Amino acid sequence: MNLFLKQHRGSAGVHALLAVAVFLLAAGAARAETITMASTTSTEQSGLFSHLLPAFKKASDIDVKVVAVGTGQAIDMAKRGDADVLFVHDTAAEEKFVAEGFSARRYPVMYNDFVLVGPKADPVAAKGGDIVAALKKIAAANAPFVSRGDKSGTDAAERRLWTQAGVAEAGQPVPNERKGTGYKECGCGMGPALNIAASSGAYVLADRGTWLSFKNRADLAVLVEGDKRLFNQYGVMVVSPAKFPSLNGQGAQKFVDWVISPAGQQTIAAYKIGGEQLFFPNAPAK
Secondary structure: OOHHHHHHHHHHHHHHHHHHHHHHHHHHHHHOEEEEEEEEHHHHHOOHHHHHHHHHHHHHOEEEEEEEEOHHHHHHHHHOOOOOEEEEOOHHHHHHHHHOOOOOOEEEEEEEEEEEEEEOOOOOOOOEOOHHHHHHHHHHOOOOEEEOOOOOHHHHHHHHHHHHOOOOOOOOOOOHHHHOOOEEEOOOOHHHHHHHHHHHOOEEEEEHHHHHHOOOOOOEEEEEOOOHHHEEEEEEEEOOOOOOOOOOHHHHHHHHHHHOOHHHHHHHHOOEEOOEEOOEEOOOOO
16 A cells, blocks of 8 residues: 555544544533523522532533522513523512412422521620511611612511511511611622621621621621521422423423432532531422
8 A cells, every 4th residue: 555545544534533523522512401590699609509509410411500699580580581490488479480370380499597697796685586576676776787678588588577577567568767777778699788787787687508608707696596487498490381482491390300309408408517507408208
């Protein structure tokens, strides 16, 4: 065989190998699957998703793109068909979302609780186990209080608690001036709200998960906890592919099935900071 033929065959072999490699890469890219999740700042800023989603990826080979905003914004996003999965913490709003046909079913996933955080000196003597009594003291003393004010699940819980504190009529919005002159809305996520409270010596209602992962505590401490009214339930839903045919309903259902399965529930329970568990799985057994 002459030199030209040897070189030609060698070149053809290289081209063939390159073609196979390109084909395999393209096939792998075609198999790659992604879902978009609209969720809360608490699940993201607490670090839970950095722990949870790699385990789901390993089990399913599905990537999850998280858009972390307040619960109200996450629900609005899902209602526009901009998310495959909704993972939030406002049970009443979630049930309304299902009733309006945006999802076939809501699944309870996990819970933790809210805590009232404030300066260790606690100038209004809010410390104790009664959140409503604490809010009344804060309002009466015009003490500084940072509210999320962002239509999040935490914001919704806080508004309910202010109503229970009697500063508004049942079913009516609470006038800000009746919460005390120290009350301020930041229109921000949980982490930024805690930062503002830390820098200004203010009180703030926080979810325990974000509080435990929050490092810039300054002089802040948990002052009220354990009140049953501070219970914080999370739910997950597949956004309706019937309403939005372009959504990845199958991938979304795989995530929901996994996160409520024993494997997903055990992964949630295993997430701890400083030895303290942040979220407690409570999906009903199938």
